[in-house]
Amino acid sequence: MASQNSIAEQTAIVSQIGDLAQAGEKMIERLRRKAFLPESRKGLNVRFGIAEAAQLLNCSTNRIRMAEEDGRLPPPPAGENGRRLGYTVEQMLHMREVLGASPSRKPMDEPAIIAVQNFKGGVGKSTVTTHLAHYFAVQGYRVLVVDCDSQATTTTLFGFNPHFNITREETLYPYLSIDPTQTDLLYAVKPTPWPNVDLIPSNLELFDVEYELAASGADGQSVLVARFRKLKQGLKDLARNYDVVILDPPPALGTISLAVMQAANALLVPLAATTPDFCSTVQFLSMMDQVLAQLVEAGIPVDYSFVRLICSKFDANDPSHTMVRAIMEQSFGPALLPVPILESAEISHAAMRMMTVYELEKPIGTSRTHKRSKANLDEALSQIAQLVTQGWGRVEPANEEDLLRG
Structure with a gap:
């Protein structure tokens, strides 16, 4: 029987993990500086003919x-x-x-607060979040993105290094902690290179909220309920300045995830076309069904204008992807959006530069690959925009040139 590691060996292991984390953070900062030279700040140079x-x-x-x-x-x-x-x-x-071509909601229209959630990692949750935000921005909407995940992938894709550039006081923590120092969320809103997109960033220290609430003892349930209601009210107040709010929660069932799911008024579930992803998503939906029912019983209302699944990272040339997508269609019916997000090297190449396809001045790969990827993203993400505008009671307007020809 193997003996347990000595305290010295355990200390050495912890130190090694810490060294690996530091080395990785330094490399992220080097990549960020290389991508955003000369000022080490992300810019937006895309233009439209x-x-x-x-x-x-x-x-x-x-x-x-x-x-x-x-x-x-x-x-x-x-x-x-x-x-x-x-x-x-x-x-x-x-x-x-x-x-007179602004798509902004009318004062009486409720802002869309969309949670992009799946408990399975690797489904492209943060990639979908950032591309969806930039798609809405290109269409002229006012957008707020809220990174609620302590892994902070979305924050990184917006050009911030969560380790070097973001402090705990700039995340949701001061608002959600046991001893809050902020009474609203305005303090956390940061501008991005997009003039109509703002961000509430995240970093690893946001996870302290989970620890605090877990350690709240006998009063834990009441504290939890209070935090749920507080996040919902804070986002509702902030959303008055936007058309669309997109929430990126942690890929796990925790306090923050539950608060986000309750604060949202729409749910988008990305899933990849693999059997493990399909099975995991079914488990996620089953778990959410139970949890949301418990929230309703506890007097915490949950109301979504739409719940949709979107297939991400879909490779049309892979027979196994086609087969799993057919299974999704049979299982989820109209809740599965008909146009998937295709697996594309252009998305991966843009992510390496901490960008989305919508931010690229010119193709990274071939022009054909770039056009195909952007056209697919436009078509796939427009499905979500249509759900939002339908909630506002709008129908898609006819194109001016089509009217003339008609």
């Missing part, structure tokens, strides 16, 4: 040119070769205001 701008604004190119000619809109700057450089995201937002 007039044809793409017209498509996004749901109008004709002639209408944009006429607005530029009569002075309502400034033309985009020209490069050294005299060609127009295209419109920035900020210019696109201004164009929407001038041309």
Whole structure:
């Protein structure tokens, strides 16, 4: 029978793990600095040509040119070769205001607060969260992303190093802790390179909330209920300034996950097209069914405008993916969104640069791969945008050029 490790050996093991963590954090910071030179800050340099701008604004190119000619809109700057450089995201937002093409919700419309959740890791939860946020941003919506996961992958994808750039006081912790120092969530909101996307970041110290609530003793249940209601109210108050709030909770059943699930008014479940992911998602749904029922019995309301599953990392050339997706369709029916997010090297390459496909100035791989990936993301994520606008009682408007042809 093997003897237990001595205290010295245990100390050495702990020290080794700490050294590995430090080495990894330093490498993340090196990658971040390399990606965001010269100022080590993430920027946004993506531009839209007039044809793409017209498509996004749901109008004709002639209408944009006429607005530029009569002075309502400034033309985009020209490069050294005299060609127009295209419109920035900020210019696109201004164009929407001038041309009456803003999709912002009406004052009486309830902001969409979408939890992107699955207890199975590796399903692309944070990748879906960031791409969904940037898709909504391109469409002109005001977006808030709340990273509720202490692993902070979403925070990293937004260009922040959670170890070096984010303190515990900048996360949800001061608001949710046993001894809170903040009464609302405004303190935690950070701007991002996208003018219409804000972020509440996370880091490893957010997990202290779980420890504190677990150690709250006999009063634990009442403290837990209070935290659930507090997060919901805080997000509801903050959401007044946005059209869409996207929550990225931890991939496990814990205090923060439950608080997020109760605070949301819509649920999006990403899952990959593999048998283990399918089985894990079924277990997640079964667990959520039991937990949400208990929350309702405890007087904690849960109300979702929609619950949808989206297949992520789907490889149409892999027969096993096709088979598992067919199983998903048979099992989940219309709750499974019909267009999956395809596995793409362009998504992986962008993530290496702590970006999404929507932030790339030019293709990283081939132009064909980039176009195919972006077109798929547009189609897949538009399904979620349609659910949001349907909740506001809207129907998709016809394109101006289609009306003319009609």
